[in-house]
Amino acid sequence: MSEASQYSAYRVLARKYRPAVFDDLVGQEILVRTLTHAFESGRIAHAFLLTGVRGIGKTTTARLIARALNCTAGDGPTMVPCGDCESCRTIAEDRHVDVLEMDAASRTGVDDMRGVIDSVRYAPVSARTKVYIIDEVHMLSKSAFNALLKTLEEPPPHVVFVFATTEVRKLPLTVLSRCQRFDLRRVEPAVLGAHLAKIAGKEGVEATAPALTLLTRAAQGSVRDALSLLDQAIVSGDGEVTEAVVQEMLGLADRGRTLDLFEALLTGDVAAALENLRDQFAYGADPLVVLQDLLELTHWLTRLKAVPGAADVDARTRAEQERGANIAEKVPMPVLVRSWQMLLKGLGESQVAPDPMTSVEMMLVRLAYVADLPVPAEITRKLTAAPAAKAAAALVSGPQSDPPAGSGGGRIAVASGAQAAVPQASQDAVPDSKPKSQASISPIVLAEFAELVNLAADRGEPRLHAELTNNVHLVRFEDGRIEIRPTEHAPRDLANRLSKKLAEWTGKSWAVVVSGEAGAPTLQQAADSAREERLSAAADDPGVRAVLRAFPGAEISEVRELPPDVTLLANAKDGDADA
Secondary structure (H helix, E strand, C coil): CCHHHHHHHCCCHHHHCCCCCHHHCCCCHHHHHHHHHHHHHCCCCCEEEEECCCCCCHHHHHHHHHHHHHCCCCCCCCCCCCCCCHHHHHHHCCCCCCEEEEECCCCCCHHHHHHHHHHHCCCCCCCCCEEEEEECHHHCCHHHHHHHHHHHHCCCCCEEEEEEECCHHHCCHHHHCCCEEEECCCCCHHHHHHHHHHHHHHCCCEECHHHHHHHHHHHCCCHHHHHHHHHHHHHHCCCEECHHHHHHHHCCCCHHHHHHHHHHHHCCCHHHHHHHHHHHHHCCCCHHHHHHHHHHHHHHHHHHHHCCCCCCCCCCCHHHHHHHHHHHHHCCHHHHHHHHHHHHHHHHHHHHCCCHHHHHHHHHHHHHHCCCCCCHHHHHHHHHHCCCHHHHCCCEECCCCCCCCCCCEEEEEECCCEEEEEECCCCCCCCCCCCCCCCCCCCCCCCCHHHHHHHHHHCCCHHHHHHHHHCEEEEEEECCEEEEEECCCCCCCHHHHHHHHHHHHHCCCCEEEECCCCCCCCHHHHHHHHHHHHHHHHHCCHHHHHHHHHCCCCCEEEEEECCCCCCCHHHCCHHHHCC
8 A cells, every 4th residue: 555545544533433333322321222212112203303512423323313214134223223234334434315414504595405395205215214414403594494394394204304403502492392302411531531442442552541531521521522632642642642642732731730739829839839830831731721720620629628529530530539638628618719719810811911821920929828818707716706806706708798797786898808897886977768658647747857858768759859868958947847958969949849749748838948058968968977987986996907907908898787686796606607
């Protein structure tokens, strides 16, 4: 054989080891079992829909169905086609006249579908059943789908449609309802790894278990991708597939080094972390892949922490599992969660950074420097043990969470996410602005201006309520008479509208007089002033100062009054504080 013919005769592994019978399908036992029952009982659908990720075996399954329907070795359709008859051989070689395979990605129009519809009415030339295989069927246009619907619902008895798609959600429901659907599953790592080992053995290639594990993970459950990667690894390693070869080929980081890097970050060893990253980069690892590996490692350790028996035995070596379990046992769950959030944010930043390596280094520096930052539960326990702890015992996470427990106190929301309860610094300068329903009181008596403002909100007048709160300085308030000084932002008809509304609500006339006197601050100004006083008083509280020292750069954002019947978090259990 000449050198040129030798090159042309080579077939890639994905084609060379394409399944020839249903038993060769990898990881699709449910599909095979269902089709076997259907063929044995004679309940064969007139339209099949095969869906799943790329390289999972959809088109291969469609061709196997065509062979099973048309094998002439038996008396009828069989799930075990012989592979030797004329129909089996011509279908396997993609040249059977009655098995028409169409790529919907390149033939999307209604005219292409009309050609299919016109040919459906003709009987097969030599086969038992005419099979139409339409790959990537979701690419058909809406008009093409509409043209196919009637034929798809009631095809001639000698016709079977087999559709394949990776985007089943893009198919119209009218098409889905007319097909028997099969979802081809991603192949499990253990099954796919065993398949790769079997293929490597047939090819006479020495492939190590760690190398096959890396190929399995990179394929993400796709058999075709796994075989293509194995083909590439064989070439890269000159016939020997090792872990180092696969890592270099895929630009992967050494997972042992990734564990070393994670431990350096947890101990705050910036120098060791940066040196580890530089070493991996020098050996060809992509900085973004290193960050993705850290994210994956954090997720895996979190799962081990939450469910100790959830070790991924199929994708990791025994040594990695033992080391990961040891790390998960030592690291608190809040630290793992915080690491995940920071790494995820850092990955997004690094993907758009001009220099990903620099961005990843800065991400690792940030992660190392927060390694010794205590978690909220730990700070709570320390504060509750101090003399001034009772005032700041209610330390919880999240500025938007429900008010922490405290007796007659307030809450301080800190910019870093910590909150503390402190005694109320002073009473509000203005009464509570919550609407107080007056519907059951007759007649309505207004004793002060704040009650009037609440009444406006209660009677469904949000605009008037806002104007009275923000744009009115009260001069005098008496029963039946109000003197106000509107601000420059107040509407001109405010006094007239207010007078009419008061008469409507109270059943008597009210005089609303516009005065030139300065009057009192607006209700909003009074509320803002009271808030500033509370923040100032909270900042002077010893417990709050302890919280601010624990979270450098934090700021007090809010102080809230707590219900008097709520128990202080300091008196709660430690397990509650961790929430």
